[in-house]
Amino acid sequence: MSTPVDQLDLQDEGSGKGDAAVSPEKLGEKHTTLWRVVHYVVLIAIAVVTLFPLLWQLATSLKAPGLDLYARPPELLPKEISGAAYKRVFHVVPVWDYVINSLFVASVTVIGNLVGATTAGYALAKMKFRGRKLAFGVILLGLVEALNVLLMTNAISGVPNEIEEAAMIDGANA
Amino acid sequence: MAKKVAAETKGKPIAKHAWATPWGFLAIGLGIAGVFTAFPFFNTIILAFTDATRLRPGTFNGLENFQRMAEDPRFWTAMGNSALYMVGVVPSLVLLPLLLALLVRSQIAGMAVFRTVYYLPVITSMVAAAVMWSWMLDARGLVNQILQTLGVITAPIPFLTERWLLLMSAMIVTVWKGLGFYMVIYLAALTNVSNDLYEAAAIDGAGAWRKFWAVTVPGVRSTMVLVAALSAVSAFRVFTQIYVLSDNTAGLGGKAMSMVMLIQREGTGLEGRVGYASAISLVMFVLTIGLMIATLRLQNPKEER
Numbered sequence: 001m002s003t004p005v006d007q008l009d010l011q012d013e014g015s016g017k018g019d020a021a022v023s024p025e026k027l028g029e030k031h032t033t034l035w036r037v038v039h040y041v042v043l044i045a046i047a048v049v050t051l052f053p054l055l056w057q058l059a060t061s062l063k064a065p066g067l068d069l070y071a072r073p074p075e076l077l078p079k080e081i082s083g084a085a086y087k088r089v090f091h092v093v094p095v096w097d098y099v100i101n102s103l104f105v106a107s108v109t110v111i112g113n114l115v116g117a118t119t120a121g122y123a124l125a126k127m128k129f130r131g132r133k134l135a136f137g138v139i140l141l142g143l144v145e146a147l148n149v150l151l152m153t154n155a156i157s158g159v160p161n162e163i164e165e166a167a168m169i170d171g172a173n174a
Numbered sequence: 175m176a177k178k179v180a181a182e183t184k185g186k187p188i189a190k191h192a193w194a195t196p197w198g199f200l201a202i203g204l205g206i207a208g209v210f211t212a213f214p215f216f217n218t219i220i221l222a223f224t225d226a227t228r229l230r231p232g233t234f235n236g237l238e239n240f241q242r243m244a245e246d247p248r249f250w251t252a253m254g255n256s257a258l259y260m261v262g263v264v265p266s267l268v269l270l271p272l273l274l275a276l277l278v279r280s281q282i283a284g285m286a287v288f289r290t291v292y293y294l295p296v297i298t299s300m301v302a303a304a305v306m307w308s309w310m311l312d313a314r315g316l317v318n319q320i321l322q323t324l325g326v327i328t329a330p331i332p333f334l335t336e337r338w339l340l341l342m343s344a345m346i347v348t349v350w351k352g353l354g355f356y357m358v359i360y361l362a363a364l365t366n367v368s369n370d371l372y373e374a375a376a377i378d379g380a381g382a383w384r385k386f387w388a389v390t391v392p393g394v395r396s397t398m399v400l401v402a403a404l405s406a407v408s409a410f411r412v413f414t415q416i417y418v419l420s421d422n423t424a425g426l427g428g429k430a431m432s433m434v435m436l437i438q439r440e441g442t443g444l445e446g447r448v449g450y451a452s453a454i455s456l457v458m459f460v461l462t463i464g465l466m467i468a469t470l471r472l473q474n475p476k477e478e479r
Contacts, residue, residue: 036282039277039280039282042277043277043278043288046274046277046288047288047292049350050291050294050295050350050353050354051291051294053303053306053310054294054295054298054306056306056316057302057306057309060309070314070315074319074320112202112206115202116206117203119198119199119200119201119203120199120203120204123196123197123198124196124200127195127196129191129193129196129197130193132196135196135200139204139207
């Protein structure tokens, strides 16, 4: 599930500075000061809802150890900022072991994909042999995520048919 | 000329090689796909028709698992919960991110900051996010405390134990975490909507409301269907949110259990009934595929050429 997120992230960076950001004038809207204020108020309100849980977790992590998570009245900001929780977590939990575990899994995945996908791609692209289609099928079953196919279906359906027709006239095949 | 020759040989196989060579190249890819995808997939289908447990391979028992499923009240509870969860989540995730995308679309000062902020929940881990929300929604948690301090309620609301409230809390976490992801999809789709249409609509005297329904919605309709399909399928398979929020209890008496939670309960542990869990998985697989096809059908309505 992480692949589409990453792809979209890139897409966002691309579109963020480019065509997705349409200047208000182009949208044919007149923007009064009031409109701008309302716009910002709405944006900030949503940002608060989005950020609050994250900030609250950050604040909680900086509270002194032994403080009640469910203190009454609720303590939004730590009375004094303490790194004790961070110090302690390294004693109580083998954090570095866990980091190494994650890094190990990530490395094996990346290297495995690089080597496995490159060699398999080479064989499927450059060699002719019995069972090629079967091999393709088995690999597709595993590697193609339905989600990615859906995303691409949607993206490609945005390509105008005229371009496809022009490509066909130029001698391109499917 | 040379260029043309190169283009013609592109994609053509190399003539000579030993028969085993391609299989050597394919070994890693085929091995991984076979061991981790193809084998488990077909194995699940076979197991669904046996009475296998974790300790016993089991024997073929025909449709017995499916009969038991039909009479198992927990199966129907889980099915209802997953379906309800989907019905609650999908409309929010189809509409709210679209409105959000329209909101962050115009290029006014500080927009990059807002876009980043809205995307932040997407990159957090679901487990961490759900733990965080469970602190806030706990009977002694922040939300209940605030409501009690304001005098809105006298007794704490059981967000994490009562069936419907637990499902609703899980929906809130899902929507909170999904908003940014679908917002980005919509932002990309909105670039395909021609500005001329907005201008034409403005000349015809359309207001913001009219423009939204007459230009934006038709322009991104296929993306709306896509978002509906994606969010429906992932909502139907909900597990982490309910599991973490309820601390693996699925609410009082396990009444808020989702389909995947039921599969996990049935299929794991020493007593795990692997055959039965596989049968439920198979039913879920068929339902999910059906759901996806049904949703995508919406993408090709009659009026299309």
